Amino acid sequence: MLEKPVNEAPLADVTPPRLEIRNLHRSFEGRAVVDDVSLRVMPGQVTCLLGPSGCGKSTTLRMIAGVEMQDSGQIFVDGKLICDTVFRVPPERREIGLMFQDFALFPHLSVADNVAYGLKGSKADKRARVEELLVRVDLLRFIDGYPHQLSGGEQQRVALARALAPKPRIMLMDEPFSGLDNRLRDGIRDETLAILKEEDTAVLLVTHEPDEAMRMADEIALMRDGKIVQQGAPYNVYTRPIDRASVAFFSDANMLTATVEGALAMTPFGRFLAPGVPDGTAVDIVFRPQHLRIDFDRAGQGPVPTPVDGTPARAVVERARFMGNESLVEFRLDHDGSIMKATVPAVFLPAKGKAMWLTIRRDRCFVFPSEGGA
Structure with missing residues (x-):
């Protein structure tokens, strides 16, 4: 039997990023809206795309979700290519959840039916998953109610439960808390993050509010004019700004x-x-x-x-x-x-x-x- 050489190092157990985008580019009418953007998000990590309105944040999210096609660049999930300019996995097969400022709940469907909308399987299995999630967002008592009977904060939690129901590996969030009253916002954000981290979901959150990014993010990617100009832990981005505009954006x-x-x-x-x-x-x-x-x-x-x-x-x-x-x-x-x-x-x-x-x-x-x- 051959023996393993003593100088042979064991293979490293390297976990690929849950989400990785490489050199994404998107132009409209000759103007680069997203310009060579690269980003990695690990399981359980919250990364904030932070920047002023019109800098390309939401377009980046739409390309990852598959509702917008990039001009060039690649998107990977768990190390596997899901989209480039030739190959494309359809949006519904990407296992990516979406949350937006507009909760987009179906007004004619009950809370239970809204949460179950994207689920597959038997009626009993779907009901069990709906009840599990509504317990986690403390809304089980409204399971047979309708969106118009809920407050804004409660509707946001229903939208979160619906996005989590299919167990997405990645959650894309486009300023989902901006429509909430200031008194509710902090509590809802904290509850949402706790649930997403428990699910080990990789989160990419778009915001133009530095305070929200500092509060929520494990990592901030600061965008300007379609480019990521600085990226790192919130403390490092705040205390080691790359230029004058980066200082001024935070305060x-x-x-x-x-x-x-x-x-x-x-x-x-x-x-x-x-x-x-x-x-x-x-x-x-x-x-x-x-x-x-x-x-x-x-x-x-x-x-x-x-x-x-x-x-x-x-x-x-x-x-x-x-x-x-x-x-x-x-x-x-x-x-x-x-x-x-x-x-x-x-x-x-x-x-x-x-x-x-x-x-x-x-x-x-x-x-x-x-x-x-x-």
Whole structure:
């Protein structure tokens, strides 16, 4: 009997992505709506396609679902090709569930019949699956009711049960929570995610709301002009933005413009390091309002400069508003009259015209080539 060589490594047990799209492209009237998009979603993972309206998110979902054909690119489920420009598995055989903003429940069918609509098998088996799902979404008491008798949140849960009924391997969700009242939205989202993860379903969620993506996603794919410009865990996408627009998409952003000389950019807040940037290059220094530190004016003097916070800059209050969880204060810099926004996690409402000093944590700033320059 032959023995296994001692230096032979065991074969790796590599699980393929539940969903993988490679280099998808779709144009309308010569304009690229989806431009070379690639993405992988593992079983039980929630990935958010996040971006402004018109950036290609929904078109990407429709191509995966099979209701829109790509111009080029490939789509795989569990490592098997389901669609390219030659081969195409019909939408009904892709084992992909769909949820949209419009719940699209059939008004003339009962809750039970709505949930059972896509099921196959005996009447008893279908009834058992319907009851199982309605128990999970806490709607069994409405099994013989009709959609018009339900609230918006209840209709959304019926739509979820209907989408889950055939046990799809992938769930595509196109802003399904945007029509719900704000008070219901968080609870419904959390319940929906818990059920999908229990089913080990790969979820691709489209949204234009950064807060929703941060709350729901294991991974965010940030889209702009038909391309995925950045992808990763929510923390990484938020704290390591690829450009100024990525910072601004997640929150308000302050910006300073400066010119680099000797790898340093001079600003009212002191010098910022710009290693590797050629002299004469214009850069944008971007930072979020929560990272602007406020200090009081002491007879025309501010705090002592430090390596961490840099040089203080004097400003006067333009406006202050209490936002519920925080206060938003707008300042006008003495240096050039530009407006800086600061948020404070408390009630802080200084009077208009009050002089104060501002500093910025250096490790909370992002330096990018100026959008107006090279």
